Amino acid sequence: MSKNTLSLSNVVFGEKLDSDRSKIGGVNSLIDPVVNRLATLNPLWIFEARNMGSGYMVDNFVVKLDGEPLGAIGTNYMGSRGYVISISNDRIGKSRSRSDSYRTSDADKAVLMAKKMFGKMNPTERISKAKDAAERVVTRGAWNKERERQTHSSTVQGALLAWAEGRGMPMFLEFIEKEALLETKKQITTSMERLEVIRTDMKTIERVQTDFNDSKTALVVKDSGKYLVKIGDKVDLYDDNTLPLDMRMKLGMLKLVEDEQYISDVGCKVTNEIFVLLVDKEAGHEGGT
Numbered sequence: 080m081s082k083n084t085l086s087l088s089n090v091v092f093g094e095k096l097d098s099d100r101s102k103i104g105g106v107n108s109l110i111d112p113v114v115n116r117l118a119t120l121n122p123l124w125i126f127e128a129r130n131m132g133s134g135y136m137v138d139n140f141v142v143k144l145d146g147e148p149l150g151a152i153g154t155n156y157m158g159s160r161g162y163v164i165s166i167s168n169d170r171i172g173k174s175r176s177r178s179d180s181y182r183t184s185d186a187d188k189a190v191l192m193a194k195k196m197f198g199k200m201n202p203t204e205r206i207s208k209a210k211d212a213a214e215r216v217v218t219r220g221a222w223n224k225e226r227e228r229q230t231h232s233s234t235v236q237g238a239l240l241a242w243a244e245g246r247g248m249p250m251f252l253e254f255i256e257k258e259a260l261l262e263t264k265k266q267i268t269t270s271m272e273r274l275e276v277i278r279t280d281m282k283t284i285e286r287v288q289t290d291f292n293d294s295k296t297a298l299v300v301k302d303s304g305k306y307l308v309k310i311g312d313k314v315d316l317y318d319d320n321t322l323p324l325d326m327r328m329k330l331g332m333l334k335l336v337e338d339e340q341y342i343s344d345v346g347c348k349v350t351n352e353i354f355v356l357l358v359d360k361e362a363g364h365e366g367g368t
Contacts, residue, residue, distance in 0.1 A: 083115065084105070084106045084111055084114055084115040084118065085103070085105060085106060085128070085137070087115070087118045087119070087126075088122075089118050089121075089122055089123070089124060089125050089126060090114070090118055090126045090128065090140075091125060091126070091127050091128070092127070092128050093127045093128055093129045093141070095129065095130070096128050096129070096130070096131055096137070099131065102131070102135050103128075103131060103135055103136070103137060104134060104135045104136055105136055105137070106128075106136060106137045106138075107132060107136045107137060107138040107154055108136075109138075109154055109162060109163070109164050109184075109186075110138065110140070110152050110153065110154060110164055110189075112186040113152055113164060113166075113186050113189045113190055113193070114126055114140055114152055116186075116190050117142070117152075117190060117193055117194070120194075123144060124142050124143070124144055124149065124197075125142070125143045125144070126140045126141075126142055126152075127140060127141045127142075127143060128140055129141050129151075130153070132154070138153060138154045139151065139152070139153035139154070140152045140153070142193075142197060144198075144199060145199075147199060147200075148168070149168060149197040149198060149199070150166065150167060150168030150171070150193065150196065150197045151165075151166075151167050151168065152164070152165070152166060152189075152193065153165045153167075155180065155182050157182060160184070163182045163183060163184045164182065164183055164184065164185075164186065164189040165180045165181070165182050166180060166181040166182075166183075166189050166192045166193050166196070167179060167180035167181070168196060168197065169200075169204070169208065170196045170204070171192070171196050181196075255267055255268070279343055280341060280343075282343070283341045283342070283343045283344070284341050284347075286357065287341060287346060287347050287355060287357060290357060290358070291355055294310075294311045294312070295310075295311070295358060296310070296346065296355050296356060296357060296358060297309070297310050297326060297346075297355070297356040297357075297358050298310075298353075298354075298355055298356075299326065299330065299353070299354040299355075299356055300352060300353055300354075301351075301352045301353075302352075304318065304319075305317065305318055306318070306322055306326075308322075308326070310358060325359060326356060329342075329345045329346060329354075329356050329357075330354060330356070332345050333345060333346060333347070333348040333354050333356075334348070334351075336348055338350050338351070344357060345357060
């Protein structure tokens with residue numbers, strides 16, 4: 080029956096399958112009797128084959144009348160029930176609460192459902208569908224325009240910021256000094272001072288990260304009163320008397336700060352027992368005890 084179905088005058092191949100029609104073996108056995116009967120009963124309906132499933136069998140059709148989609152006929156997997164026939168369109172979807180399609184293993188019931196629900200939209204349905212389409216376009220249009228605005232705004236803001244941080248900075252500082260409210264002047268002055276500190280911190284963090292990733296830092300681990308120190312592939316053991324002076328001084332500074340804090344030209348305190356020290360290029364460290 081499946082080859083007869085594909086040979087019906089109102090059964091056509093969609094663009095996706097047209098180039099592969101020589102491979103197609105027929106129509107999936109579940110939906111073949113449904114498509115065959117409906118196509119025979121409704122010669123004006125066009126059944127467009129849209130998908131080829133296992134065994135090179137067509138398992139999905141879109142049904143149209145005068146170019147307007149009426150619905151779809153396909154297969155659907157339902158767990159323990161296996162594959163069943165699926166009949167779907169907007170009407171069916173709006174009338175069902177648990178799924179957007181009518182699913183059954185009975186071809187007769189599938190045919191009855193398609194005959195009942197497939198048909199051109201009435202004015203109410205057409206208005207409803209048009210409203211949904213308009214809503215999507217309006218919403219998408221606003222979103223696209225906002226994204227476009229942000230793109231151009233970022234370009235302008237970036238250029239403005241670059242100018243303000245360079246040639247425009249004296250003008251900005253003069254404005255703050257002479258025209259800004261006292262509270263605003265205080266806030267901006269405080270933030271500018273903090274920015275300088277943050278820039279210094281960032282340079283320290285970046286240097287520690289780079290040297291650590293290149294195995295150029297000293298990883299120091301306190302262990303039972305001793306210090307395990309790893310530089311590159313070499314690991315040495317020191318105590319308080321043999322630990323190199325520059326390491327001892329850096330550890331002393333890092334012990335005074337909180338965990339995960341950095342000190343410029345010194346390194347980072349990971350925990351009370353773990354430290355990452357920047358290593359001076361000219362400093363040589365002999366092995367410990």
